[in-house]
Amino acid sequence: xxxxxxxxxxxxxxxxxxxxxxxxxxxxxxxxxxxxxxxxxxxxxxxxxxxxxxxxxxxxxxxxxxxxxxxxxxxxxxxxxxxxxxxxxxxxxxxxxxxxxxxxxxxxxxxxxxxxxxxxxxxxxxxxxxxxxxxxxxxxxxxxxxxxxxxxxxxxxxxxxxxxxxxxxxxxxxxxxxxxxxxxxxxxxxxxxxxxxxxxxx
Amino acid sequence: xxxxxxxxxxxxxxxxxxxxxxxxxxxxxxxxxxxxxxxxxxxxxxxxxxxxxxxxxxxxxxxxxxxxxxxxxxxxxxxxxxxxxxxxxxxxxxxxxxxxxxxxxxxxxxxxxxxxxxxxxxxxxxxxxxxxxxxxxxxxxxxxxxxxxxxxxxxxxxxxxxxxxxxxxxxxxxxxxxxxxxxxxxxxxxxxxxxxxxxxxxxxxxxxxxxxxxxxxxxxxxxxxxxxxxxxxxxxxxxxxxxxxxxxxxxxxxxxxxxxxxxxxxxxxxxxxxxxxxxxxxxxxxxxxxxxxxxxxxxxxxxxxxxxxxxxxxxxxxxxxxxxxxxxxxxxxxxxxxxxxxxxxxxxxxxxxxxxxxxxxxxxxxxxxxxxxxxxxxxxxxxxxxxxxxxxxxxxxxxxxxxxxxxxxxxxxxxxxxxxxxxxxxxxxxxxxxxxxxxxxxxxxxxxxxxxxxxxxxxxxxxxxxxxxxxxxxxxxxxxxxx
Numbered sequence: 229x230x231x232x233x234x235x236x237x238x239x240x241x242x243x244x245x246x247x248x249x250x251x252x253x254x255x256x257x258x259x260x261x262x263x264x265x266x267x268x269x270x271x272x273x274x275x276x277x278x279x280x281x282x283x284x285x286x287x288x289x290x291x292x293x294x295x296x297x298x299x300x301x302x303x304x305x306x307x308x309x310x311x312x313x314x315x316x317x318x319x320x321x322x323x324x325x326x327x328x329x330x331x332x333x334x335x336x337x338x339x340x341x342x343x344x345x346x347x348x349x350x351x352x353x354x355x356x357x358x359x360x361x362x363x364x365x366x367x368x369x370x371x372x373x374x375x376x377x378x379x380x381x382x383x384x385x386x387x388x389x390x391x392x393x394x395x396x397x398x399x400x401x402x403x404x405x406x407x408x409x410x411x412x413x414x415x416x417x418x419x420x421x422x423x424x425x426x427x428x429x430x
Numbered sequence: 431x432x433x434x435x436x437x438x439x440x441x442x443x444x445x446x447x448x449x450x451x452x453x454x455x456x457x458x459x460x461x462x463x464x465x466x467x468x469x470x471x472x473x474x475x476x477x478x479x480x481x482x483x484x485x486x487x488x489x490x491x492x493x494x495x496x497x498x499x500x501x502x503x504x505x506x507x508x509x510x511x512x513x514x515x516x517x518x519x520x521x522x523x524x525x526x527x528x529x530x531x532x533x534x535x536x537x538x539x540x541x542x543x544x545x546x547x548x549x550x551x552x553x554x555x556x557x558x559x560x561x562x563x564x565x566x567x568x569x570x571x572x573x574x575x576x577x578x579x580x581x582x583x584x585x586x587x588x589x590x591x592x593x594x595x596x597x598x599x600x601x602x603x604x605x606x607x608x609x610x611x612x613x614x615x616x617x618x619x620x621x622x623x624x625x626x627x628x629x630x631x632x633x634x635x636x637x638x639x640x641x642x643x644x645x646x647x648x649x650x651x652x653x654x655x656x657x658x659x660x661x662x663x664x665x666x667x668x669x670x671x672x673x674x675x676x677x678x679x680x681x682x683x684x685x686x687x688x689x690x691x692x693x694x695x696x697x698x699x700x701x702x703x704x705x706x707x708x709x710x711x712x713x714x715x716x717x718x719x720x721x722x723x724x725x726x727x728x729x730x731x732x733x734x735x736x737x738x739x740x741x742x743x744x745x746x747x748x749x750x751x752x753x754x755x756x757x758x759x760x761x762x763x764x765x766x767x768x769x770x771x772x773x774x775x776x777x778x779x780x781x782x783x784x785x786x787x788x789x790x791x792x793x794x795x796x797x798x799x800x801x802x803x804x805x806x807x808x809x810x811x812x813x814x815x816x817x818x819x820x821x822x823x824x825x826x827x828x829x830x831x832x833x834x835x836x837x838x839x840x841x842x843x844x845x846x847x848x849x850x851x852x853x854x855x856x857x858x859x860x861x862x863x864x865x866x867x868x869x870x871x872x873x874x875x876x877x878x879x880x881x882x883x884x885x886x887x888x889x890x891x892x893x894x895x896x897x898x899x900x901x902x903x904x905x906x907x908x909x910x911x912x913x
Contacts, residue, residue, distance in 0.1 A: 246653060246753050250858075250879045259495075259524065259538035259860050273880055280885075308654050308687070312879060313858070314589040316499075316605035337623075337658050337689050338589055342605040387480035387621075399607065401507070404615045407476050407484055411617055414475045414486055415513070424710035424718035425488055425582060429515045 229347045231397035235328050235367045240297035241304040242271075243359065248312030249339060253321050257281070266317060267324035292325075302365055304358055305332030310339025310350075319346040329367045331358055331374065344390050345399060351384045369394055462728035465694050466660045469600045469725065470622050473583045481621045488582035489599075490516055490612045492555070493568050494542045495523035495860055496587030500609030501549030511553035513616040518577050519550050519557040522567045523860040527790075527823050527850035533560065536861045553613075564707075566826020566852040569593040569792040573677065574828055576706030580695035580722040585618055590792045590876065591690070592683045596676035597703065598695030598725050603684065623689040624734035626659035627727070630667035632742030637910040639802060640675035641794060641874065641893035643667065644682040645747040647739050649757040657687035659735060662727060667741050668693055673702040674798040681793045682876050685754040694726040746909055748779050749878045749891040756878075760896060760908045770880060771888050772868070780906050784890070786871035787820035787847075787901040788883075791857035794874035794894050795825030800833045803898035804841045810912035812902045814846030820901040821848050823855040847901065859884050872900045 257269035263282060273279040277287045286293040303322070309332045310318060318339060322330070323346040330348065333355035343350045349367070351374065366375040369391060374382045386394075393399060419426050463471075476484040492500060497519055504511070511517065524542050526535035533543040543560065550557040558564045558571060565571070569590055572578045580598035585591060587609040594601035604611075604618060612618055630643065648655065661683050668676065676693050683691030693699075700719060703709050710718045745759035751768050758765065760780055764773045773782070789795070789803050800822065814820045822842050824830035830852055833839060839849045856863045857875035864884030865871040871889050874897050878889035892900070895909035 248879045250882050254881055255858055255860055314587060314603040314605055316607060334654060334657060338603055338605060345605060345607040389478055389480035389482050400619050401611045401614055404484060404611060404617055404619060410476050411615060424714040427714060428708045428710055
């Protein structure tokens with residue numbers, strides 16, 4: 229995974245509320261045989277005229293198609309972005325579209341966690357602050373700041389464990405495997421303490 | 431009582447359970463704790479930076495849609511499944527609901543079922559395959575077989591894993607890379623969420639079911655009403671509910687924004703769990719029961735958020751929009767125009783013609799759900815009009831067999847419903863069972879998102895009773911007509 233330290237980009241506003249993971253990656257494109265890779269169909273219903281990514285005709289009303297935001301790696305999102313199904317294809321497709329940072333007032337809980345597994349940083353800020361962000365932004369993971377223009381610096385919260393993983397470009401599996409002995413010891417104790425949780429499965 | 435270093439540090443300091451059937455003993459610990467705390471804290475293998483815990487997963491559930499990705503990831507890293515006996519696999523998302531189905535009946539199935547089968551065989555994971563008498567939807571099968579037990583920590587690569595919280599388990603949905611994480615480590619990394627208690631007051635009127643309660647709750651507080659919280663459902667309404675109703679309630683907690691939901695186990699829970707295939711028996715049952723009786727929130731425990739909801743005046747509910755919070759009483763009007771749904775502000779929701787009816791899904795495909803729907807069919811009489819395609823998709827082979835033994839299949843078929851094979855089916859159409867573009871479906875599932883049941887599909891969420899009466903009438907209808 230590519231480490232995430234500093235991202236400098238215009239931010240594309242996708243500010244509607246409750247954009248769910250079915251909208252981000254439609255199930256029929258995940259399981260169907262499609263002409264294009266999945267991220268081509270990300271936000272399909274909103275991004276293409278007639279809601280059909282196979283026609284490949286972008287809906288100019290959708291901000292991702294606005295040439296002003298071409299090549300953006302920061303997306304501004306609305307409340308409860310990524311709600312719904314736990315599918316990890318949603319943040320994976322967002323990453324494949326080139327986004328490394330999402331900034332919004334709130335995120336679907338599973339989606340929020342899944343973002344880190346894809347090296348995407350979701351940042352939670354007040355809705356009014358998010359809506360006020362324009363132009364080129366600089367997001368710096370180390371200092372946990374969003375800088376807009378040359379003056380406005382906004383701090384954001386970032387969990388130390390998530391931060392370490394982003395900066396190092398590692399993930400949880402590698403980290404947790406380091407605890408293999410403690411997991412084994414826990415299991416040995418639990419088999420004695422709660423035999424009922426183990427023995428009927430044998 | 432057994433000394434119990436994990437479950438029972440607190441337990442040892444408590445008086446022996448038994449005074450007051452099914453009720454926890456009075457706590458003597460200084461700081462009152464919640465049900466969530468009690469189960470969470472006993473599963474911590476290690477505390478990590480940033481408030482995260484490495485938590486032991488007692489039961490890992492995988493399915494045909496998410497399992498193959500998990501196997502692929504651990505294969506890529508040359509890792510093995512750490513504790514295969516603690517993972518169970520089902521085939522549900524991608525299987526056809528047609529009689530005589532095979533892997534090849536659906537394109538996703540033909541691709542993913544062999545991969546799931548191969549991963550399970552190589553790692554020694556029990557699989558309830560497409561032809562198993564125990565096959566079905568993961569969140570129907572796991573409680574039904576006693577795989578999920580009170581006080582266990584359960585994860586699955588499916589957001590409706592929260593269903594299992596109805597048994598007093600800690601249960602939440604995870605992503606694909608977390609599936610690989612659990613396969614490799616038998617643990618999950620998570621922070622304890624803020625906690626929310628939802629007290630359901632009053633008593634349900636006839637014709638009003640658990641589905642109506644949770645839809646009305648979401649409509650009242652919003653789809654982010656419990657955003658990111660661990661919810662404990664409590665109160666007289668919950669106590670009076672059977673396990674299946676509690677599962678429906680917890681199933682839609684994720685649609686309420688919750689991380690997961692839990693209900694303290696009581697005699698209803700213990701009676702449900704007893705005697706199932708993987709449930710403890712004999713001496714271990716007694717041990718388990720002693721532990722389970724301590725699983726409750728102490729009086730005086732403080733929650734981050736307290737919500738109360740009175741259900742006594744509640745009517746059956748139907749969603750009108752494209753999130754589950756966009757729900758009204760079946761005798762109310764649509765509150766605003768919705769072009770996608772083809773509805774105008776002010777029109778009564780009842781009387782809206784439907785093309786499809788789907789009775790199924792992990793929200794509402796258990797025996798009690800099918801009984802409630804069949805009861806309406808029997809009372810109301812009549813037949814599903816030719817213009818309407820109405821499906822009943824039982825949640826599991828066991829549910830299907832029990833329903834058939836009770837004569838429900840005949841009731842449904844005589845009234846013009848199709849009786850199908852268990853699986854997720856038209857809830858999310860992963861198996862290519864779509865609602866057509868612009869078609870209107872009243873569905874007992876849990877999501878009415880844009881395109882959820884197929885591109886352009888218009889979904890109305892409702893209880894099995896409401897879906898059944900609507901099927902017979904050919905329009906959205908009030909099940910109380912048949913009471």
